Amino acid sequence: MQVTLAVKRFDPESGTNEQYDQEYTLEVEEYFTVLDALLAVRDYEDPTLALRCSCRASICGSCAMRVNGHAKLVCKTKLINVIDEQGRVRVEPLGNMPVVKDLIVDMKPFWDKVRAVEPWLQPEGPEPEDEYIAPNDAMIHLTGVMGCIMCGACVSDCTVLEVDPNFLGPAALAKAYRFVGDPRDDADESRLKSLSAYGGIWDCTRCMECVQACPKGVAPMDRIMALRDKAISIGLDNTIGARHTDVFTDSVKHSGRLNEFWLIPRTLGMFNPLSLPYLLRAVPVAWRALRHRRLPPILHKPIPGVQNVRRIFERVENRK
Amino acid sequence: MAVYQHDVVVVGAGLAGMRAALAAQKSGADVAMVTKVHPVRSHSNAAQGGINAALTSRGDTWDDHAYATVKGSDYLGDQDAIEIMCQEAGSALIEMEHMGVIFSRDDDGRLGTRRFGGQEVARTFFVADITGQAMLHVLHEQILGNRCRVYEEWYVTSLVVEDGECRGVVALELMTGQLHLIKAKAVILCTGGTGRVFEPSTNGLVVTADGQALAYRIGVPLMDMEMVQYHPTTLRGSGVLITEAARGEGAYLLNSEGDRFMEKYAPNMMELASRDVVSRAEQTEINEGRAVDSCVFLDLRHLGKELIETKLSYINEVAMDFANVNLAEEPIPIRPGNHYEMGGIKTDVDGRCSVPGLYAAGECACVSVHGSNRLGANSLLDTIVFGRRAGESAAKYAKEASDKPVPESAIAADRDMIKAFLDREPSDDTPAKLRLAMGQIMNEHVAVFRNEEGMQTALNAIIELKERYTRLPVKDKGQVFNTNLLFALELGCMLDSAEAICYSALARKESRGAHFRTDMPDRDDENWLKHTLVYQTSEGPRIDYSPVTITQWEPQVRSY
Numbered sequence: 001m002q003v004t005l006a007v008k009r010f011d012p013e014s015g016t017n018e019q020y021d022q023e024y025t026l027e028v029e030e031y032f033t034v035l036d037a038l039l040a041v042r043d044y045e046d047p048t049l050a051l052r053c054s055c056r057a058s059i060c061g062s063c064a065m066r067v068n069g070h071a072k073l074v075c076k077t078k079l080i081n082v083i084d085e086q087g088r089v090r091v092e093p094l095g096n097m098p099v100v101k102d103l104i105v106d107m108k109p110f111w112d113k114v115r116a117v118e119p120w121l122q123p124e125g126p127e128p129e130d131e132y133i134a135p136n137d138a139m140i141h142l143t144g145v146m147g148c149i150m151c152g153a154c155v156s157d158c159t160v161l162e163v164d165p166n167f168l169g170p171a172a173l174a175k176a177y178r179f180v181g182d183p184r185d186d187a188d189e190s191r192l193k194s195l196s197a198y199g200g201i202w203d204c205t206r207c208m209e210c211v212q213a214c215p216k217g218v219a220p221m222d223r224i225m226a227l228r229d230k231a232i233s234i235g236l237d238n239t240i241g242a243r244h245t246d247v248f249t250d251s252v253k254h255s256g257r258l259n260e261f262w263l264i265p266r267t268l269g270m271f272n273p274l275s276l277p278y279l280l281r282a283v284p285v286a287w288r289a290l291r292h293r294r295l296p297p298i299l300h301k302p303i304p305g306v307q308n309v310r311r312i313f314e315r316v317e318n319r320k
Numbered sequence: 321m322a323v324y325q326h327d328v329v330v331v332g333a334g335l336a337g338m339r340a341a342l343a344a345q346k347s348g349a350d351v352a353m354v355t356k357v358h359p360v361r362s363h364s365n366a367a368q369g370g371i372n373a374a375l376t377s378r379g380d381t382w383d384d385h386a387y388a389t390v391k392g393s394d395y396l397g398d399q400d401a402i403e404i405m406c407q408e409a410g411s412a413l414i415e416m417e418h419m420g421v422i423f424s425r426d427d428d429g430r431l432g433t434r435r436f437g438g439q440e441v442a443r444t445f446f447v448a449d450i451t452g453q454a455m456l457h458v459l460h461e462q463i464l465g466n467r468c469r470v471y472e473e474w475y476v477t478s479l480v481v482e483d484g485e486c487r488g489v490v491a492l493e494l495m496t497g498q499l500h501l502i503k504a505k506a507v508i509l510c511t512g513g514t515g516r517v518f519e520p521s522t523n524g525l526v527v528t529a530d531g532q533a534l535a536y537r538i539g540v541p542l543m544d545m546e547m548v549q550y551h552p553t554t555l556r557g558s559g560v561l562i563t564e565a566a567r568g569e570g571a572y573l574l575n576s577e578g579d580r581f582m583e584k585y586a587p588n589m590m591e592l593a594s595r596d597v598v599s600r601a602e603q604t605e606i607n608e609g610r611a612v613d614s615c616v617f618l619d620l621r622h623l624g625k626e627l628i629e630t631k632l633s634y635i636n637e638v639a640m641d642f643a644n645v646n647l648a649e650e651p652i653p654i655r656p657g658n659h660y661e662m663g664g665i666k667t668d669v670d671g672r673c674s675v676p677g678l679y680a681a682g683e684c685a686c687v688s689v690h691g692s693n694r695l696g697a698n699s700l701l702d703t704i705v706f707g708r709r710a711g712e713s714a715a716k717y718a719k720e721a722s723d724k725p726v727p728e729s730a731i732a733a734d735r736d737m738i739k740a741f742l743d744r745e746p747s748d749d750t751p752a753k754l755r756l757a758m759g760q761i762m763n764e765h766v767a768v769f770r771n772e773e774g775m776q777t778a779l780n781a782i783i784e785l786k787e788r789y790t791r792l793p794v795k796d797k798g799q800v801f802n803t804n805l806l807f808a809l810e811l812g813c814m815l816d817s818a819e820a821i822c823y824s825a826l827a828r829k830e831s832r833g834a835h836f837r838t839d840m841p842d843r844d845d846e847n848w849l850k851h852t853l854v855y856q857t858s859e860g861p862r863i864d865y866s867p868v869t870i871t872q873w874e875p876q877v878r879s880y
Contacts, residue, residue, distance in 0.1 A: 012800045031557075043752030047804040048796040052361075054524035057560045057638055059453055060361045076641045100495065101801040107358070120465035121420030121458075130377055131417045136425035136432070140630060143448050146422050146457065150360050184420070 003028055003083055005037055007049065008092035009102045019099065034074035034082065034091065035063055038103075050102040058215060061149035064156065065103050066092040071153035073215040094156035096165075110152050113168050117176040117195070124186035132184045145178045148218045154210035166199040170210035170220030173201060177223035180230055192231045201227045202241020243267050253313045256303035260296035323728065326352040326469070327718035328711070329489055329504035331476050331531060334362035335452070335700065336682025336707035337510030338459035340671075341468050343711030344508075349718050351711075352469040354476055354491050354502065356526065356806070359460045363512055363524045364703065367452025368563035368634060369436060370444035371416075371700040373409035378430075380443055382406040383872075389698060390873045392438040392594050393662075393691025394833035395849065396544065398869040401669050401687040405698075405705050412704045413445060420458045422447055424631070434631075435568045438594040438695045438880070449563045449634045452700060474500070475806055476530065477734040479507060479678065480726055481538050486677035487726045490734045494806065497799030499735055503726050505718035506677050508710050509535060509665060510703075513683040514548070514817045516810075518658035518767075519759025520559025522551055531684035533813035535665040536820060540673050541853040541864070543686040544663035545817070546825035546835045549694055550768050552598040554657030556615050560642050562635050562654055564696040566620055567591040569631060573602070574617040574651060575610035586880035593880035596693040596834045599656035603768040606655065615653035624648070656768050660699065662690040662834065663824070666853060666866075671710025677717065681710035688851065691868075692833025741808050744793035751807035754792065758785050758818055766825055771839040779822035786815050816856070823861045824852045845875050 002025060010019045024041045032040075035053055042049045053063040058076040065074050067082050068090050083089045097105040123132075154170035161167050168176075176195055179185045195201050201224050210220040232242050244267040251259040264282050268275035289295040303309075328344040330337045333355035345351045355362070374380035386406040390397055417423055417431065423445050426432040436444040447454035463470065473494045480488040480501070488503040511531030515523020536542055552573070553562040567573070573591050575581045585601035586593035593601075602616050610616075620628060625648040628636050632647070639645045645652045664686035671679040682703045689702055761781045765774035789812060796804035830844035831837050853864040 011798065013798050039752075042803075043750060043756075047750055047752075047794075047807075048798070050796075050801050050803045052357075054357065054361055054526040055363065055366055056524065056558060057366065058641065059365045059450070059634070060357075060363070060524055062357070062361050101798075104801050111358075115464050118465070120461040121418075123418075127418050130375075131414055131423070131431050133429040134425060135429050136427065139422050139425050140448075142422045143424075143450075143454075146447070146454055147450065149365075149453065150457075182420070182422070 001028060001030055002026070002087055003037060003079055004086070004088045005041065006088060006090045007103070009049070010099050012101055028079060030080060032079045034067055034077045034079055034089065037079055038074060038091065050104050052104055059149060061151035064094055064151035064153045066094060066156065071095070071156035071213040073151055073153065076215060094152055096156055096158060096161045097152065107152060110155055110171065113172040114150070114175055116168065117172050118191070119175045119179065121179065121182065121185055122187035123184050134183045138181070138183050142178060142181055145174055145181065145218055145223060147216045148174055149216055151215065153213040153215060154220050157209040157213040159207045159209055160203055160205055164203065167203045168199050170224065173227065174218055174220040174223040177227050180227060188230070189234060192227065192234060192236055195227060196231050196236050196239045196241065201231065202239060240267055243269065253310060254302065255300055256306040256309040259300040261298050261300065323501050323503065324352070325503040326350050327504065328506045328508065328714045329354060329502055330508045330510055331489060332362070332510035332512060332682070333359035333470065334364035334510060334512055334682060335456055335459060335703035337508070338463055339704045339707030340508050340510055340681055340711035340714070342459070342462055342466065343708045344715040345466060345468055347712050347715035349715035352471060352502070354471045354474045354489060356473060356475040356494070358472055359463065359470065360457055361526070362456060363527050364456045365453045366522070366524060366561060367700050368449040368561065369565035369568060370434060370446030370451045370697045371413060372436065372444050372695065372697040373413040373701065374406060374443050375410050380441060382409065384441060385409065385439070385443060387873055388439045389689065389695055391878055392693055392695040394693055394843065394878055395845070395875040396547070396688070396691030396832060396851070396868060398688050399871040399873060400869045401689050403871060404669050405689050405701060408705045409701050412701065412708065416455055416458065416704060419462055421454050424448065434565060435592060436696045437564055437567065437592045437598070438589070444568065444697045446565065448630065449565050449632050455700065475809065476534065477737070477809060479534050479538050480730045481675065482724065482726055484675065485724070486675050487724060490731050492738070494801050497802060499731055499738070501726065501728060501731050505721040506679060506714035508671065508679040508681060508714050509684055510680070510682045510707065511684045514661040514814070514821070515658060516755065517758065517814045517818045517821065518763045519756060520554070520557065520763070521658040522554050522559050522561035523658070528810035528814050529817035530810065530813045531680060532664055532820070533816040535673060535678065535680065536816055536856045538675060539855060540675055540678065541666045541855050542663060542820045543666040543851050543853050543866070544688060544692070544824065545661070545820045545854060546828055546852060547662035547692045547833060548658065548766065548821065549595055549660035549662060549834050550599040550656040551659035552595055552602055552656055553618050553654040554659070555643050556613065556653060556655055558642060559657045560638060561659065562618060562638065562652065563632070566618060566632060566635060569627060570623055572619045573598070574619050575605045576612050576616070577610055581605050581610070581616070589880035594693055595696060596836070597880055599768050600836060602656050612653060615655045617651035618654045619651040620647045621649065621651070658763060658767070660694055662686070662688070662692060662694050669709065670713035671706060672713065677721070679710045679714045681706045692835055738805065741792070741794040741805060742797055744791065746793055746795070747791060749788060749792050751792065751804070751811045754785055754788060755811055755814065758782060758815065762818055762821070766821060768836065770825060770835065770837050772826070775822060775826050779819070779826065782815060782818045782822055786819065789815055819861060820854045823854050823863060827852050827863045849875060
């Protein structure tokens with residue numbers, strides 16, 4: 001079959017500093033992956049096309065790229081599943097990382113963040129003579145996270161990183177979870193404490209993009225949520241994120257809906273001098289909302305039938 | 321040009337490289353790794369099934385493991401080296417567990433095992449079917465934690481030799497296109513196998529025999545290069561690997577008539593006979609027409625969905641993605657495919673090569689523990705045991721060595737070589753075209769079954785390709801990430817290794833392990849119980865031999 005690869009290219013030595021599109025039309029077999037097609041171009045048509053790849057079997061993590069706008073490992077992406085009616089597919093470098101050349105990005109920021117979560121086992125006390133005794137269930141569970149091949153697909157498509165490059169991001173946080181969840185690691189408290197700070201677990205907006213992008217089923221967002229639970233469970237509840245969760249829950253429990261007016265002040269902490277600048281920053285927003293008659297009601301009334309909502313809460317809380 | 325200096329420079333950052341770097345660092349050396357890909361992209365990732373170790377604390381014995389390895393090697397492995405590997409296996413394994421590898425456990429929370437080929441005892445420790453990845457990432461964590469210096473995406477173009485000693489490397493920084501001189505008191509080559517010399521291969525595209533060629537070019541002998549392992553279960557076309565752990569967990573091999581044909585070839589061990597035996601059996605079935613599209617079948621259906629999804633989850637994914645097969649419901653077509661180079665840079669048990677200051681470990685080295693056929697799950701063990709030993713001995717050597725001068729002109733030849741590629745007249749040849757021609761001819765004639773005529777055909781073709789290589793142009797003239805240039809440099813290494821493989825294979829006039837000659841089908845201990853060595857000289861490759869070390873197991877008839 002005939003396909004057209006529309007490749008976003010970049011030549012750092014051209015002096016223009018601009019990416020450009022180049023189309024390659026070629027005959028391929030039906031079973032070809034996007035990587036097979038890219039290599040057919042690089043090997044036989046245009047040896048200047050630059051990309052990273054190695055194992056061809058979704059384990060080395062080299063070949064993550066954007067295909068039709070979404071990050072994928074191109075070695076396990078079948079062409080037939082991504083071409084349009086005209087046989088066309090768009091291939092671009094990963095997002096949220098600087099482009100070095102063509103489809104190659106600079107992964108240094110990615111690795112800096114992985115390094116920042118101190119990704120090595122930190123046990124306490126003397127090592128046992130033999131192996132650590134650990135339940136197999138815990139190990140099987142961790143193997144699911146350990147399956148992360150550090151390809152960067154999740155980071156590419158993370159919507160938080162798009163607006164705040166300080167966010168540790170899904171890959172580094174999933175890596176952190178791998179240690180917090182490890183029964184042999186004894187640094188949970190310090191890990192969770194630093195992960196609760198700005199740029200950490202509470203900065204995820206739960207957009208699910210990372211879960212969708214991950215080619216290995218690691219589901220980074222689920223790991224971030226699990227880290228939040230663990231942080232709260234060890235008493236790290238005096239953070240903006242944890243308070244936000246509490247305020248949200250309280251509000252729905254008591255009125256059946258969200259009390260938007262008080263959400264921000266109570267999340268920030270009403271009597272917290274440190275939160276004053278943030279509160280002041282909210283004032284113009286509130287003023288604009290008022291002018292456009294969009295200010296949430298100051299008096300917050302429960303919805304009819306709120307007792308049913310409370311009953312749900314009771315049932316859930318009792319189950320715990 | 322910048323000049324860098326370290327006590328120990330490790331080339332390659334797979335399992336052997338990182339294990340060597342950590343050991344050298346722990347011994348007090350200033351260590352740096354030079355690697356053409358980020359460490360976690362290394363091909364150690366692709367090791368699936370597990371790692372062998374006889375844990376004495378649970379009643380296993382190292383000499384049982386050693387005997388299985390000796391027999392597996394068809395008696396070509398050096399028994400002193402095999403004894404060391406099997407004795408140190410337990411501590412090396414436990415060390416990895418302490419570093420954080422998430423090994424599968426049994427019901428008591430202790431390390432769990434599975435069976436692997438060529439062994440009667442279940443002594444293979446594993447992380448589902450991603451054992452290599454699990455170990456590789458953990459070693460990288462340790463590299464990060466210990467702040468070991470890594471020159472990432474730097475490609476070593478040559479070893480610097482002065483006064484007969486190895487004193488560093490010249491490396492191309494891919495990000496900038498600059499050549500650098502890295503001085504070192506000791507250099508450890510841990511660059512992996514020769515997979516891409518063959519097409520297809522289970523190996524990743526980065527496995528291009530770099531270290532073997534670097535050593536070969538400075539006169540270090542390559543040993544037993546004819547011993548190339550064909551793995552019994554690889555996918556047609558791409559050559560992607562399906563782990564031996566599938567058979568370890570109980571999968572069957574079936575021919576097109578639905579028979580478990582291993583009954584004929586290895587009635588005792590069946591599917592878990594040594595890899596050379598199983599690959600030959602499969603190839604015989606295929607050649608005699610009991611196959612479909614040149615494939616026999618691996619049948620996992622009776623293992624059940626749950627076992628497949630927990631213990632074999634990666635190959636479950638691979639089978640679906642790359643062969644469109646649901647392992648729980650249908651057998652998967654497989655065939656023997658190029659997988660592993662038993663031979664390599666000749667070293668002693670501490671990784672030392674014939675040139676002072678040069679060390680090697682892992683697949684690029686030949687200690688030799690695998691002889692003419694490696695047992696499954698012994699390669700990971702090889703990397704961490706001999707990686708550690710090479711790191712320690714290189715650090716010790718570096719401590720005692722004094723600073724010796726290295727002229728900065730050491731870089732000139734490499735600069736000229738690169739310039740020559742870029743300046744050449746355009747032609748239709750690309751690195752990929754030459755590599756494909758090499759890979760196909762090697763896979764046709766230097767594979768499971770060999771004969772004089774075929775091997776000579778392959779050698780003639782390699783000589784011709786080497787000649788074309790001298791005229792190969794690089795079309796990309798850029799400095800930044802010139803992967804076209806990188807491929808051309810790698811191709812030079814692959815052609816040198818292909819030549820060494822052909823010469824060694826033609827030299828060995830018998831059949832042993834993976835080297836099976838249809839024109840000389842018997843093992844000949846009287847004349848050939850010896851290693852082949854191939855040297856590069858100005859008059860072309862020269863063959864020599866060295867004796868096999870036998871400690872306690874005299875050669876016997878080998879059957880499974």
